[in-house]
Amino acid sequence: MDRTQDRTPRRSAARGRYTVGDERRARILDSAVEHFAERGFHASSLARIAKDVGITQGGLLHYFRSKEDLLVSVLEHSEAQDHERFFSHAPDSAVELFAVLVDLAAYNSARPGRTKMFNILAAEAGERGHPAHEHFVRRYRTVINYSLAPVQAAVDNGELKPDTDCEAIVTEVAAVMDGLQLQWALAPETYDMPGRLRTYLDRLLRSLTVDGSGLPETA
Amino acid sequence: MDRTQDRTPRRSAARGRYTVGDERRARILDSAVEHFAERGFHASSLARIAKDVGITQGGLLHYFRSKEDLLVSVLEHSEAQDHERFFSHAPDSAVELFAVLVDLAAYNSARPGRTKMFNILAAEAGERGHPAHEHFVRRYRTVINYSLAPVQAAVDNGELKPDTDCEAIVTEVAAVMDGLQLQWALAPETYDMPGRLRTYLDRLLRSLTVDGSGLPETA
DNA sequence: GTCTATATCTAGATAGAC
DNA sequence: GTCTATCTAGATATAGAC
Numbered sequence: 479m480d481r482t483q484d485r486t487p488r489r490s491a492a493r494g495r496y497t498v499g500d501e502r503r504a505r506i507l508d509s510a511v512e513h514f515a516e517r518g519f520h521a522s523s524l525a526r527i528a529k530d531v532g533i534t535q536g537g538l539l540h541y542f543r544s545k546e547d548l549l550v551s552v553l554e555h556s557e558a559q560d561h562e563r564f565f566s567h568a569p570d571s572a573v574e575l576f577a578v579l580v581d582l583a584a585y586n587s588a589r590p591g592r593t594k595m596f597n598i599l600a601a602e603a604g605e606r607g608h609p610a611h612e613h614f615v616r617r618y619r620t621v622i623n624y625s626l627a628p629v630q631a632a633v634d635n636g637e638l639k640p641d642t643d644c645e646a647i648v649t650e651v652a653a654v655m656d657g658l659q660l661q662w663a664l665a666p667e668t669y670d671m672p673g674r675l676r677t678y679l680d681r682l683l684r685s686l687t688v689d690g691s692g693l694p695e696t697a
Numbered sequence: 698m699d700r701t702q703d704r705t706p707r708r709s710a711a712r713g714r715y716t717v718g719d720e721r722r723a724r725i726l727d728s729a730v731e732h733f734a735e736r737g738f739h740a741s742s743l744a745r746i747a748k749d750v751g752i753t754q755g756g757l758l759h760y761f762r763s764k765e766d767l768l769v770s771v772l773e774h775s776e777a778q779d780h781e782r783f784f785s786h787a788p789d790s791a792v793e794l795f796a797v798l799v800d801l802a803a804y805n806s807a808r809p810g811r812t813k814m815f816n817i818l819a820a821e822a823g824e825r826g827h828p829a830h831e832h833f834v835r836r837y838r839t840v841i842n843y844s845l846a847p848v849q850a851a852v853d854n855g856e857l858k859p860d861t862d863c864e865a866i867v868t869e870v871a872a873v874m875d876g877l878q879l880q881w882a883l884a885p886e887t888y889d890m891p892g893r894l895r896t897y898l899d900r901l902l903r904s905l906t907v908d909g910s911g912l913p914e915t916a
Numbered sequence: 917g918t919c920t921a922t923a924t925c926t927a928g929a930t931a932g933a934c
Numbered sequence: 935g936t937c938t939a940t941c942t943a944g945a946t947a948t949a950g951a952c
Binding site: 533 | 917918919
């Protein structure tokens with residue numbers, strides 16, 4: 479096992495207390511996010527990531543034993559943040575699910591570095607050899623499953639039309655979120671990503687309800 | 698002006714005749730597409746692109762004076778292909794537009810290298826300094842404008858509901874296409890991208906028609 | 917815990933031989 | 935039209951000093 483990897487659990491155990499090393503680790507992760515956001519994984523450089531934190535490349539490698547280790551740590555860290563903030567509670571209805579997704583879009587649009595990083599890494603990860611390939615395959619599966627349950631439940635209890643293809647709906651929603659995020663990244667200041675997502679989800683919901691107006695809006 | 702740049706026009710003038718240089722140029726572009734698809738722009742290497750064609754890096758730079766020149770040429774080349782194949786005729790109706798888009802998705806899913814390249818470059822281009830930034834900003838504007846006209850026309854002549862927000866629809870359609878493409882790239886063999894797009898467009902169309910079943914399917 | 921030094925590779929671009 | 939040679943710069947990773 480990796481000595482650097484079991485730092486995070488230790489920190490949560492001693493809640494509120496941060497060692498110097500933990501703080502350094504956190505700053506390296508933040509710096510890495512910014513660099514991956516600008517150039518992706520392959521073209522980012524450990525030396526420049528380290529320089530932004532005020533240490534050298536050698537110093538950085540004390541915390542993360544390799545570039546790939548750093549990438550994996552960044553992804554796990556971000557994932558954990560998202561999970562705690564948005565996905566720790568399973569939504570009971572499609573309306574509730576959609577509201578969470580709009581919140582997530584707002585959260586993402588307030589964090590351009592983090593969000594652009596996901597755009598690039600998700601695209602890079604299409605190649606089978608990429609160190610984040612498995613991560614993103616798993617991530618889509620998780621997102622789909624998380625979203626599928628409340629939609630299926632809404633069909634079962636009659637809120638949504640009985641002939642609804644739940645899986646198609648759910649992958650489509652994920653696609654819209656990713657696609658809007660791609661457009662948003664080209665002009666983050668002027669593009670209302672959560673607004674466009676809500677517009678889409680509202681119409682989707684209306685088209686899925688029995689008479690076209692049976693449910694409240696998502697926000 | 699660049700001597701290498703005015704080769705393409707000359708070739709189209711002497712239709713059917715390809716000089717050795719033109720053929721070399723085309724093979725370099727193909728190789729570049731594959732490399733950009735795997736690693737994006739920054740992390741691709743001219744030497745390796747050249748090696749796949751069977752020449753050296755120095756030889757490649759005879760045709761494209763810099764790496765950035767190569768990238769721009771690749772994008773222009775691909776764009777020209779798309780335009781000729783799909784967008785040279787302006788669609789008269791929303792149904793016609795949607796059918797073209799499904800064709801495009803099928804075309805893209807048959808060309809993994811090219812399509813994954815667009816995924817990565819579109820994401821990388823979010824950063825303002827990226828050599829393809831302007832290209833993708835322009836590309837989205839073009840796509841939106843191309844799609845807006847037939848949708849707006851359908852609203853005006855009563856085929857679609859009068860309260861339809863055409864611009865929202867059109868950016869949403871673009872987002873779905875990009876997002877599905879991202880998911881497809883993670884498992885191209887098992888993911889029916891054009892099928893999922895058609896499913897989405899069919900439901901979109903039904904939700905936009907006055908009584909919910911006024912128009913034929915897209916295919 | 918961090919730095920310096922170093923080994924080893926690879927990058928893009930230029931110049932000039934053939 | 936292509937190659938070789940070369941320059942400069944930058945990459946990751948290791949080893950060991952402090």
